Amino acid sequence: MSLTVKARRGLKLMADSAGNLFLDKRVRRQLSARNPTTPARYEAVLYFADDPSSAYQIRQWFGPMLKLSERHPVAVLVHKATTAAAIMEDCPLPVYLTSGINEVEQFVSTHEVRAVFYVNNNQANFTVLRLTGPVHIHLSHGESDKVSMASNQLKAYDFAFIAGEASRQRILANVPRLDPTKLVEIGRPQLDDAVDNAPNNDDGRVTVLYAPTWEGDRDAMAYGSAASHGPALVRALLADPRYRLIFRPHPRTGVRLRAHGESVKLIDSLIASAVKKSPDAVHYRDHNHDFRGAMAKADICICDISAMAMDWLPSGKPLLIAKPVEPAAVVDPKGITSVVPVLEAADAERSPSILDELLSRPISAEQFDLIRHHFGETDRGASTQRFLLAVDRAMQEPSL
Known part of the structure; x- marks a missing residue:
């Protein structure tokens, strides 16, 4: 340290x-x-x-x-x-x-x-x-x-x-x-007690929830993507009129590594600028204590190896996992990233086209199997x- x-x-x-x-x-x-x-x-x-x-x-x-x-x-x-x-x-x-x-x-x-x-x-x-x-x-x-x-x-x-x-x-x-x-x-x-789907403005935009986890308390836990993927990913989504962004960073982001906290501030400023230019897009940062509201509003989620990813699975909606850039981060080879598509940091600026592809195909049977494997009965x-x-x-x- x-x-x-x-x-x-x-x-x-x-x-x-x-x-x-x-x-x-x-x-x-x-x-x-x-x-x-x-x-x-x-x-x-x-x-x-x-x-x-x-x-x-x-x-x-x-x-x-x-x-x-x-x-x-x-x-x-x-x-x-x-x-x-x-x-x-x-x-x-x-x-x-x-x-x-x-x-x-x-x-x-x-x-x-x-x-x-x-x-x-x-x-x-x-x-x-x-x-x-x-x-x-x-x-x-x-x-x-x-x-x-x-x-x-x-x-x-x-x-x-x-x-x-x-x-x-x-x-x-x-x-x-x-x-x-x-x-x-x-x-x-x-x-x-999942929140019922709350409709967004009926303008045809696809709502994306970007919910990065924090940087972790050690390198083995460094799954957070706010610094590695966040700015490029957010810029690309804000520039594409087909998408609406909900940004929900982990509340501890930046506690250990300042770069992650600075990235959150940058993303906040990017969202503020985008809203000023196009208020009808309704991009926003979610500050609610309850994560379920943002999940209900979103059509697709980009997040990291985290509980947010697992909680999203039962929604049956598309999920994209940001791949950790820290070499020491421990990634289970048989875990969620072996089934759910991953986003490389170098591809973050291509997020809109990657999301297009995800939205065009059905959720895989393997992803539904993950739900049962992790949570059992989900009625x-x-x-x-x-x-x-x-x-x-x-x-x-x-x-x-």
């Missing part, structure tokens, strides 16, 4: 610490006024220790957790005041600020919490994992071929809820000595039911 990157991370940590100290008391007052005034018992908690830039990870579980709360009351425990402030307005569940393990332990004990859910592998998770009463369940925050999806850290949890057979095979092939009974397939509950509501039943079974596990 370069001195510049270390310095940026150090400054960010200092800023986060100062922000949390300033916000702590005010946020606690706001949460106290927002949360139930009568004593409540929560059977499950969704624990999140990350900063606001990673809040997308927990937000995507609000919907499934709200459904779970109908049978097992759920609270959200947040480690940082800045994160609590960021999510309290759109979180449909009670949110509590638990800045240290003592507060977490007291909450779990007072409410006799039976299950703790985690959406990532933040180091703070492993402090909470010392609690022996509740069952600890890892959820992740999406299904993808990223190398991070098969981590030895999964052994620490009582169960890991995974999307489907692809995830099971990936984990068991790469994580030795993992008990396979820990892996519970639930599909992707977030897709059960509306099926994943949610699998999730709820899996939680019921996990809560029946004996505790100390």
Whole structure:
């Protein structure tokens, strides 16, 4: 890691610490006024220790957790005041600020919490994992071929809820000595409440969703295309009157590598200029927390090796994957890029003609097979039911 990157991370940590100290008391007052005034018992908690830039990870579980709360009351425990402030307005569940393990332990004990859910592998998770009463369940925050999806850290949890057979095979092939009974397939509950197709202006334009992932925390995870493909791809699409662009970059883009953040700014400026010249084209950057609206509006998607690619698959609409330019990026030879067409960085300026070809042919049978392999049954509501039943079974596990 370069001195510049270390310095940026150090400054960010200092800023986060100062922000949390300033916000702590005010946020606690706001949460106290927002949360139930009568004593409540929560059977499950969704624990999140990350900063606001990673809040997308927990937000995507609000919907499934709200459904779970109908049978097992759920609270959200947040480690940082800045994160609590960021999510309290759109979180449909009670949110509590638990800045240290003592507060977490007291909450779990007072409410006799039976299950703790985690959406990532933040180091703070492993402090909470010392609690022996509740069952600890890892959820992740999406299904993808990223190398991070098969981590030895999964052994620490009582169960890991995974999307489907692809995830099971990936984990068991790469994580030795993992008990396979820990892996519970639930599909992707977030897709059960898909947004109905929202019509765009009826002008015959094809709507393209470009949703690059971030640059990753290391070279092996460098799947992001914002810097390598983004500017040329966007210029070409904006210049073609047959296409409308929705740009939805990963919220952490530019956290590690400034070039990716600068590319997002450049693309934003390109979109602004295009809208000024042709307002009726309705190009825009999607800032909504919920990714499903942009997916519903788009006719075709260009993205990277990421959860966005997997979430797009069940739509049955064309998909194009940007090929990583980082040689060290780990690409599964039997993964999504072995089936779905890929876009080389050198061909980014030819994106309109490549999309023309994709739109002219049907989705391959192999791509539909990927859906079943990754998510199992995808009928509306099926994943949610699998999730709820899996939680019921996990809560029946004996505790100390």
